[in-house]
Every structure is written in C-alpha cells, then in structure tokens.
Amino acid sequence: QQQVKQSPQSLIVQKGGISIINCAYENTAFDYFPWYQQFPGKGPALLIAIRPDVSEKKEGRFTISFNKSAKQFSLHIMDSQPGDSATYFCAASDGTTSGTYKYIFGTGTRLKVLA
Amino acid sequence: KAGVTQTPRYLIKTRGQQVTLSCSPISGHRSVSWYQQTPGQGLQFLFEYFSETQRNKGNFPGRFSGRQFSNSRSEMNVSTLELGDSALYLCASRRSAGANVLTFGAGSRLTVL
Numbered sequence: 355q356q357q358v359k360q361s362p363q364s365l366i367v368q369k370g371g372i373s374i375i376n377c378a379y380e381n382t383a384f385d386y387f388p389w390y391q392q393f394p395g396k397g398p399a400l401l402i403a404i405r406p407d408v409s410e411k412k413e414g415r416f417t418i419s420f421n422k423s424a425k426q427f428s429l430h431i432m433d434s435q436p437g438d439s440a441t442y443f444c445a446a447s448d449g450t451t452s453g454t455y456k457y458i459f460g461t462g463t464r465l466k467v468l469a
Numbered sequence: 470k471a472g473v474t475q476t477p478r479y480l481i482k483t484r485g486q487q488v489t490l491s492c493s494p495i496s497g498h499r500s501v502s503w504y505q506q507t508p509g510q511g512l513q514f515l516f517e518y519f520s521e522t523q524r525n526k527g528n529f530p531g532r533f534s535g536r537q538f539s540n541s542r543s544e545m546n547v548s549t550l551e552l553g554d555s556a557l558y559l560c561a562s563r564r565s566a567g568a569n570v571l572t573f574g575a576g577s578r579l580t581v582l
Contacts, residue, residue, distance in 0.1 A: 397574050398573045456525050
C-alpha cells in the first residue's frame with residue numbers, strides 16, 4: 355500500500371514531441387505528489403508538485419495531471435528538448451495524516467530526447 | 470546559498486569493511502534524510518533525522534545506521550559491507566520535518582568489491 359508504481363522504465367521521444375510518464379499509488383492518505391528530475395552525476399531536483407485538491411498544474415512545458423479517483427498522476431513534457439534528457443522520479447508524501455511527511459518514490463523513468 | 474554537500478563523492482571499499490558518509494544540509498535546514506539509489510530500485514528511504522533524533526526508518530538491516538549532530542550535519546555508516554551495498558547514497562535536507570520540499574545533494578557513489 356505504500357508503493358508508488360511508475361511507468362515506463364525508459365522512454366525515447368523525438369525533439370518537439372510529448373513525453374508522458376505515469377505513476378499510480380494505493381495509499382489514499384498521500385497528499386503531496388512531486389516530480390523530481392535527475393541529471394547524470396547530480397542529485398534529484400524538484401521539478402513540479404501537486405496536491406490532490408487540483409486536477410492539473412502547469413509550469414512552463416511541464417504539466418502534472420492528477421486523477422484522484424483512479425489514484426494516478428502523470429507528468430507531461432510538451433515540446434520535449436534534448437536538454438530534458440534525464441531520469442524522472444515521481445513521489446508521494448502523506449504528511450497531513452501521519453505528520454511524518456515520509457516520501458515514497460517511484461522507480462524512475464529514464465527519458466532520452468533525440469535531437 | 471550553499472546547497473546540500475555530501476562527502477566523499479566517490480569511494481571504493483571491499484566486502485566486510487565499513488564506511489561513513491557525511492552530509493551537510495542547507496543552512497537553516499534541520500531535517501536530513503538518506504536514500505539509497507540503485508538501478509531499477511529507484512530511491513529507497515533509509516532514515517530521517519530531525520534535531521538529532523531519528524524520526525523515520527526504512528526497511529534496511531541494522532548494518533545501516535546514522536546520526537545527526539547539533540549543527541544538523543549528518544553521517545551514515547554501513548558496517549560489514551556487502552557487494553549489494555554498491556549504490557549512490559543521497560542525502561536530502563528540508564527546513565523542518567513538516568516541510569514538503571526535499572533538496573538533494575549530489576550523492577556519494579559507493580562501490581564494494
């Protein structure tokens with residue numbers, strides 16, 4: 355119940371295309387859903403995050419779509435660029451309920467955008 | 470503003486040895502978490518410290534331990550190293566135990582031979 359399942363494991367997209375990464379969770383107590391981006395040799399960095407009271411959040415070319423009833427959320431990268439090539443992790447946190455704000459991460463998606 | 474600093478960045482050990490990794494959080498951040506990153510497993514939570522107290526612990530054997538000092542700096546120790554301990558160990562800090570945003574360091578790459 356604490357797992358966050360992420361797919362696909364890897365993704366290849368042409369420059370200018372749309373990259374879509376999906377995550378699913380079981381624990382309805384999760385109340386914060388961030389996406390982290392990691393470049394080789396670097397630690398993950400927060401990209402965008404959403405709370406379950408909204409269905410979509412957009413920041414530039416990055417959009418999170420959230421489906422509370424299906425317990426799924428996804429990251430959409432519009433007009434994908436070679437510089438977006440990185441590993442992406444979804445995560446979920448249940449701070450409000452547990453007070454611990456413990457993070458559960460997905461297994462990651464390695465995105466490669468072809469020039 | 471300096472980010473999260475982890476040392477050493479790379480290290481090689483042999484089976485049976487022990488290792489200590491260090492993490493200096495962002496100034497003002499009092500919570501430090503440790504994660505193990507391996508291919509296919511993603512980020513596995515090890516433990517979190519806040520104000521020198523362990524608040525959360527993941528499902529790792531007792532060979533993995535940590536501590537936090539009064540200046541919020543943290544160390545993690547792995548004893549009796551196994552080949553499977555080879556991984557990138559990431560430290561993340563946040564302002565308080567109730568803050569949402571984690572800021573990660575670049576990690577310490579451990580190779581066990």
